[in-house]
Structures are given as C-alpha cells and as structure tokens.
Amino acid sequence: ETGVTQTPRHLVMGMTNKKSLKCEQHLGHNAMYWYKQSAKKPLELMFVYNFKEQTENNSVPSRFSPECPNSSHLFLHLHTLQPEDSALYLCASSQALGGGAPDTQYFGPGTRLTVL
Amino acid sequence: SQQGEEDPQALSIQEGENATMNCSYKTSINNLQWYRQNSGRGLVHLILIRSNEREKHSGRLRVTLDTSKKSSSLLITASRAADTASYFCALHSGGGADGLTFGKGTHLIIQP
Numbered sequence: 402e403t404g405v406t407q408t409p410r411h412l413v414m415g416m417t418n419k420k421s422l423k424c425e426q427h428l429g430h431n432a433m434y435w436y437k438q439s440a441k442k443p444l445e446l447m448f449v450y451n452f453k454e455q456t457e458n459n460s461v462p463s464r465f466s467p468e469c470p471n472s473s474h475l476f477l478h479l480h481t482l483q484p485e486d487s488a489l490y491l492c493a494s495s496q497a498l499g500g501g502a503p504d505t506q507y508f509g510p511g512t513r514l515t516v517l
Numbered sequence: 518s519q520q521g522e523e524d525p526q527a528l529s530i531q532e533g534e535n536a537t538m539n540c541s542y543k544t545s546i547n548n549l550q551w552y553r554q555n556s557g558r559g560l561v562h563l564i565l566i567r568s569n570e571r572e573k574h575s576g577r578l579r580v581t582l583d584t585s586k587k588s589s590s591l592l593i594t595a596s597r598a599a600d601t602a603s604y605f606c607a608l609h610s611g612g613g614a615d616g617l618t619f620g621k622g623t624h625l626i627i628q629p
Contacts, residue, residue, distance in 0.1 A: 405559075407559075434616050436616075436619075441621075442621070443520055443618075443619045443620055443621050443622075444560075444605065444607075444619035446616035446617065446618070449615065449616050456615075457615070457616060459616070489557065491559060491560065493560075504609075505550065505562050505565050506550075506562065506607075506617060507562065508552075508559040508560040508561070508562075509559050510558055510559040511557075511558065511559050513557065
C-alpha cells in the first residue's frame, strides 16, 4: 500500500527476551525512521538514518538498538524491555534531499508490541 | 523539540458535513504536514504545506497555514464515514532527513 512493510505486525515478549523488529522500504528512499506511539501520547521520534548513517537518537534507552545495513532495511533490536515499552512501533522512510529540502514521510503499518 | 497541538481533541459530525481541525505550534518551521491514521494502523500522508505557502488543496481536503499566528487548519468537505480516523499535524523544522514532530491528534468520527 505505501511501499513500507514491517514485520512482525504483532509481538508479545517477556522482559528477558531479545527480539527484533524489521522494516523494509521499496520506494528507493535514502532516509528511514523509527517512531514510537504510546496510548494518549504524541508520536515520538526515536531514530533517524540518512544514507545508512544514524543522524539522530532522540534520547532513547539503550535497550533499543537500531541497525540499518542498507538504505532499504531498518531493524530495531529489543532486549530487557519494560512493560511501559508496550506500544505501536512505526517505521517510515523519505527521500531526504540536499540543502535541507522538506520531504514527505511514508509510514509502514507498525508493529504492535506488548511486553509482559 | 516543539510539537503541534491539534484542536479539538475529538470531533463528531454527521456524514456530509464539513470537518475542521486546527493545529498550533510555537517556533519556526520548514513545512507542516497532515497525516491520517485509522485505528491501530500506520499513518497516511495527506498534505504537505511549506512555510511560504498559505493554502493547498487535495480533493476534498483544504489546508491553510498562517505563519504569523503559527497555526494551520485542515478542512474536510462533504465528509464520509470512511473519513473516520485520527488526524495529526506534523512539524518539519530541521534539514531534509530530520524526523517529524507530531501532536496528539484529533479523533474524527463521522456519523452515518
């Protein structure tokens, strides 16, 4: 639908588990993003990758570890999470142009994460 | 970083009526974007309006931007039941690959 896919769509994990979220974009974009959406809170930007380089880490705890092996794939590795980390995790991509030109972000359907 | 604030938080109207949602912010922006989210799903981009633009149209959508008042509005004309969703304004303040800053959204319900 939007060219950005995320797997899995739903994930339930215990606090001692290690899991990974995957995002793939088929739009030829060069920037990818992770956002967290918790109930009753604004969507929060977590990480930004531009041309595979991390350009922003929005004070995210180290139990969240991003990986961007190429401009089409983005992972979010999870370990020793807390119940308050339960949320919808959204991936997005965009074509980041030179000179600071504004760009539209295209979102995936999200992964609904529940931490027990 | 700043975020937009949508108003109202919730809006319920009859099908066929127009729906207006507002977004206010506090500092300078490159552009302002409106997104729609159906329950528990990903966001869909609706319209991007740049800081030097005042009004944009896309189908039944009309967006205005007043940088002097630091506010934007989204108008949906002739609403349909399928328009029921949450609507978010997102601010782009930095360079091309910077992330967006979202508000809490307006939950719109269209009564059939």
